[in-house]
Amino acid sequence: MAEMTIRRVGVLSLAKIQGLLMLVIGLIIGVIYGLIFMIFGAALASVMPKDESQAIGAGGTVLIGLIMMIAIPITYGLLGFIGGAIGGLIYNALAGIVGGIRIDLEGTMPAAYVPPPSQPWSPSPQT
Numbered sequence: 001m002a003e004m005t006i007r008r009v010g011v012l013s014l015a016k017i018q019g020l021l022m023l024v025i026g027l028i029i030g031v032i033y034g035l036i037f038m039i040f041g042a043a044l045a046s047v048m049p050k051d052e053s054q055a056i057g058a059g060g061t062v063l064i065g066l067i068m069m070i071a072i073p074i075t076y077g078l079l080g081f082i083g084g085a086i087g088g089l090i091y092n093a094l095a096g097i098v099g100g101i102r103i104d105l106e107g108t109m110p111a112a113y114v115p116p117p118s119q120p121w122s123p124s125p126q127t
Contacts, residue, residue, distance in 0.1 A: 002107065007100040011088035015081045022080025023073050030072030038065030 041061020095101075 002105045003102060004105055005100045005102050007095055008092050009088050011085055011092070014088040014091075015084035018084025018087070019077050019081030022083075023077030026073035026076025026080075029076070030069045033072065034065040034067075034069035036065075037068060038062050041065065 038061060041064070044061075
């Protein structure tokens, strides 16, 4: 088992992966919230008395739900990127003082190549 220490992280690398992870989480949350907003807004508008303002309100909730589905993942992704960059900078500064994170790694080595058994040498007949 090999023991290693993470002394530094690539700030841009950490920011990119953190931003991408948060974008995916934001996509999930944005779709859920957007659908809830659209469904409840449309349901509420269908229960209310019918007039022009109610129809506009129902359309508005659908539009706001779609905007949420787009804006939340983008916002989460940007905040994740910024947070990852700041976190990487702070980690690098503190790892210089404290010494970093120690991890134990265990490698799996493939079985060594075993050559075929040797054959006794015999000269080939010349024709």
